[in-house]
Amino acid sequence: xxxxxxxxxxxxxxxxxxxxxxxxxxxxxxxxxxxxxxxxxxxxxxxxxxxxxxxxxxxxxxxxxxxxxxxxxxxxxxxxxxxxxxxxxxxxxxxxxxxxxxxxxxxxxxxxxxxxxxxxxxxxxxxxxxxxxxxxxxxxxxxxxxxxxxxxxxxxxxxxxxxxxxxxxxxxxxxxxxxxxxxxxxxxxxx
Numbered sequence: 001x002x003x004x005x006x007x008x009x010x011x012x013x014x015x016x017x018x019x020x021x022x023x024x025x026x027x028x029x030x031x032x033x034x035x036x037x038x039x040x041x042x043x044x045x046x047x048x049x050x051x052x053x054x055x056x057x058x059x060x061x062x063x064x065x066x067x068x069x070x071x072x073x074x075x076x077x078x079x080x081x082x083x084x085x086x087x088x089x090x091x092x093x094x095x096x097x098x099x100x101x102x103x104x105x106x107x108x109x110x111x112x113x114x115x116x117x118x119x120x121x122x123x124x125x126x127x128x129x130x131x132x133x134x135x136x137x138x139x140x141x142x143x144x145x146x147x148x149x150x151x152x153x154x155x156x157x158x159x160x161x162x163x164x165x166x167x168x169x170x171x172x173x174x175x176x177x178x179x180x181x182x183x184x185x186x187x188x189x190x191x
Contacts (some may be wrong), residue, residue: 002062003096004028005133008041008058009181010071013050015058017180018042020148025062030092033064044069057181061096076187077126079177083110084166087117101125103145112177115144121164123147127177130159130184131169131191137184139151140164149178158184 009016017040022041029038039062048058048069057074060067078125085108088098105113105125114129120142123129128136128150137159139150153159158177169191177187 002032003061003063004007004032005056005094005096006060006062007180008060009074010050010056010058012052012054012100015041015045015050017152018045021150021180024098024148024150025093029064031093035062052064055181063079067123074181076113076182077112077177079112079187081110081112082124082189083108083113085113085115087115087144092143092146093132117142119164119165119167121166121169124177125180127182130176130178131172132174132176136160138162138164138172139178147178148180149183152182 008018008021013172018041029036029165031133040100044067048071050058050071055074058069059072060069062068070137080106089182091098112124114124121129121140122142123144128139128143128145128147130139130153139154139159139161141163143150150159154161172191174188174190176184178184
């Protein structure tokens with residue numbers, strides 16, 4: 001049975017961007033469990049014991065009938081080295097099983113990998129990507145997972161979607177690794 005995961009940023013006991021996480025859960029249920037009732041994050045959150053403590057990660061693992069959760073301290077990943085890796089798998093839904101991604105990351109000496117497909121940039125092992133050009137952030141229109149933060153930033157116009165290939169990298173000055181726990185500009189490296 002497939003299990004899925006949601007990682008939700010919690011800051012001082014307040015969960016962030018639940019609307020976007022609920023949308024992803026709804027899409028997951030629509031595709032994999034269409035006959036089952038979707039969990040309501042707003043209602044579930046009231047059952048969790050969230051405490052003040054800076055930034056934390058609420059990790060929810062679920063399937064059609066079970067939901068497990070834990071609250072973890074969160075520390076952003078420090079990225080100094082990257083390896084570019086051609087992707088030969090799909091990851092269109094946020095599955096708990098990330099074996100393909102983990103195996104690639106563990107096979108390198110780099111802090112992080114960025115996946116490409118046919119010369120087009122996709123994602124890193126844990127994040128969507130945004131690239132800075134002339135004070136505007138752009139995200140590739142190719143990706144492994146259309147993450148909740150990517151969708152939110154696109155909807156508010158903070159990032160724009162475009163085709164980005166490896167050859168285009170010299171046009172950009174920075175990469176921002178974006179996910180539910182790292183908003184635009186919080187985990188950035190220079191190109």
